Amino acid sequence: MTGAPPSPQLFFETANAFQRTEALKTAIELELFTAIAEGKQTAEDIGARCKASARGTRILCDFLVVHGLLTKHANRYALTPDSAVFLDKHSKAYVGGALRFLLLPSAVEGYKHLTEAVRKGGTARDEHSLTPEHPMWVEFARGMAPLMAMPAELLAKLLRAEEGAKWKVLSLAAGHGLYEVTLARHNRNAEVWAVDWANVLEVAKENAAAAAVAGRYHTIPGSAFDVEYGDGYDIALVVNFLHHFDQLTCEALLRRVQASLKPGGRAVIVEFVPNDDRVTPPLAASFSLIMLAGTPAGEAYTFKELQRMLGNSGFRSSELHPLPPTFFNVVIGTK
Template sequence: MPSPEKIFQIFNAYQQTASLKAAIELDVFTALAEGNNTAKALAERCQTSERGMRILCDYLVIIGLLNKQNGHYDLTPESAVFLNRRSPACISSVVKFLNSPYVMDTFKDVAGVVRRGGTLMGEEGSMAPEHPMWEEFARSMAPMMAPAAQMIAEIVGEGDWKVLDIAAGHGLFGIAIAKRNPKAQIFALDWPNVLKVALENAQAAGVADRYHTIAGSAFEVEYGSDYDTVLLTNFLHHVDTGTCENLLRRVHRALKSGGRAVTLEFIPNEDRVSPPAAAAFSLMMLAGTPSGDAYTFSEYDRMFTAAGFSRSELHPLPNMPQQVIVSYKE
């Protein structure tokens, strides 16, 4: 007789999300890093009831985010690195986007989404012009994207590059290239409200004098020409393959001969169910967009070839759920 335990765990999985969000809001992980390792000490530091803190921390132990021994709590390696606000790799701000009302609301009626074959959040979903969620994305998701930005800057390498960053968001990808290459010129394309965040980050990084903006829709505005590199980070998954190909033709025209398109994406294996993080991203696209998907490398390869690129290479990123595709223009 099989056990229904896994099914009950999935029914109750919302409690994990809610508890992690509460612990971030209460600053539990940072408080533990400071040495407050009992329910009483944590309650005093975080200004909560002792009973509430004990039950919350016990639950965080159960789901693998804390350790407990002899009534004392401690951070796990993952929570110490990624959830302590004083850690340079802290990603706790992503909760503001991933658990925002808009993103959560896309999953209120998954049966309806499946019946329709796309989002129920308006005709364009998250792709609506100047959608306010993208400014929150730019502010909240930057810490999570910083390692990938550094890896892409290494792939791009050294040179006096002219770079177009499509759907630049927080701007970290272009900024990382600019910091590595003192003569690189970055042209960031996004909605005006999002470009404000990218400019703030460019100013903070000391590259604002080489950071230029192009405001508007990536499907409509003029890109300019003679780019060495075009960045397409976390963007193509929002639309169908035909729309991707049309945009990639524009990218191909904007590149100089020998130029490269550098794409960062969640790329599942051909079975479309592995690896889990990349494969599961297709459900987010189903719920949040009219026609987006998590495409396989073979699908991306066909799209880039149809747009005129001579070849594409896949570059896995260590400890990241995403991969990089580098596509070349002859």
């Protein structure tokens, strides 16, 4: 017999994984990472800044050290590079607000019925994320925008927005609007038309105004499957949207996108894209479970599947671009 003997450790860690979620949520609520960034290093000093007991702070900080969110030396705590960038409220890249969406009761509820979802092959909830005008998407738009700032910048670089080509841009299920707003900010010759529910588009318009591109940001309220897009687009952004639907529904949407593009126009799809084995890389591969719990038929699609969808929808070519260091990939289909 070679290797380590069988161990129940993974079972125990998985059964208690909810503790990590609650510990992170508590640390963010207490502004614990921000306190450490401000120079508080001991449990006593951090606790005083967070209005928490020294004992409770010590135990929470030790737990966060165990799980890689803090470091500890001689009873003094410090931020990891990731925590310093993403969990300090003073950082421009702070993402703690994303928990507003990620831990919404409506988002978590599906997992309480996961057994039924596995048996059914889709969410067991009658009201789910695809319910028209679901208020969770307003929370998504407000809470997730900071997490999308980095991939939006990387996408603008990939598309060479700074070269200033005259672009007519369509954005479907725009949400917070960060992707198209970032394109417009880097390219003063880009004009944007964004599609989403009216209540969600209010958030996108706020972000467009904050980026000083409101004059080039137009909205089309309604369902991306029903509204008229217009035509003559150079770029159509389809960001984190296809994974909500089955392949035939995706193809129906992509045919509408293809029709809206001018010859040579590009559909720019941003997605979690697992490898063909569907178990790597871990984050992209795991995303299908989120869709199983929360949608009737969605999942994370491989590049081959997205390539086939684009081909079936009339696109003449498609290509895959990783977007490191993020966990997203970009698939570009050319008309």
